[in-house]
Amino acid sequence: MAMAAARRWGAGMTGRGGSRWLGLGPGDDALVTPEVTAALAEATDIVGYIPYVARVAPRPGLTLHPSDNRVELDRARHALDMAAQGRRVVVVSSGDPGVFAMASALFEALEATPEAMGTDIRILPGITAMLAAAARAGAPLGHDFCAINLSDNLKPFEMVERACAAARTGRFRHGVLQPPFRLAPASVCPRAGGAVARMCGRTG
């Protein structure tokens, strides 16, 4: 575990705290990387969306900070603040922290508070649901592929349509995430065969 051992919390940075923006994978503990497990074991604070924080077992010395959806930027600032005060803060996402998850909020928060760059910040990748679902479905993403978020909560629906059209033109395998309930995936990508995966790797 060369990479994990080489980067202790706060090493070479301001203070002895830091933040780890990590991915818990799609749900099964068997898909959580050892690097992530080690970071969780050393954390003093867990920050994240309520159902993801609930996947971390409580223990003495660990404070859980669950918060609701749509407060990602506040959550990221809170995590950076605590890290600056010397806490070891883990920000949990499901799947991978980069894929439509908290790493984007991290960089948005850093733009507003560049002094937080002096703290120890690391992003730890996770198994994204797209790969887990493809493996379970026997439909490997074996050629060029793309991931499209079908939700129009944070962008105009025209951007969703444009991305789907481009995916067809480029002959990408599609992994579509968060289909809005009013839309079946087939209505966006009418000629595509596909699988619908939900709670991949979770039993509950």
Added chain:
Amino acid sequence: MAMAAARRWGAGMTGRGGSRWLGLGPGDDALVTPEVTAALAEATDIVGYIPYVARVAPRPGLTLHPSDNRVELDRARHALDMAAQGRRVVVVSSGDPGVFAMASALFEALEATPEAMGTDIRILPGITAMLAAAARAGAPLGHDFCAINLSDNLKPFEMVERACAAARTGRFRHGVLQPPFRLAPASVCPRAGGAVARMCGRTG
């Protein structure tokens, strides 16, 4: 580890062997999932491309079958044959087994030898290099994104150009894999900012 425990080798299938088509992640042991570690520990045979097989520690009772590049289909058939004979065969890929890796050869081999469908076959996802590189670079794939294999070894170069053009139209973040040496990524996607990652998570 509900998922791993629920699926023993050969459970409910012909024989007591099986095959696991798994991803070793980009290189660091700290990024190998517990599910993959468990499968490797129970394997009797390891099949794969020479440098990936070299990442598995030899032990008594384990036979290593390294093979060279471009014999993926032969390798897949060999793995299925051994599994049908009751061996516990692990086929290793780097990263994720679906992403430009051995899972595609598995399904090609299954088309030719459908009787192998009676054996216990599972694909176990891995951390693909694209996610690990994005995490290390601080460039999360936080919006719609795509993966494009820039190699024209197995497809005409026009398909590469078409995919890159579609990626621009769809405003995808790009993860490009295996750039051919004669091409810099910037020459394919001229206006793109980017990072070049190599041996991500490996120290050697």
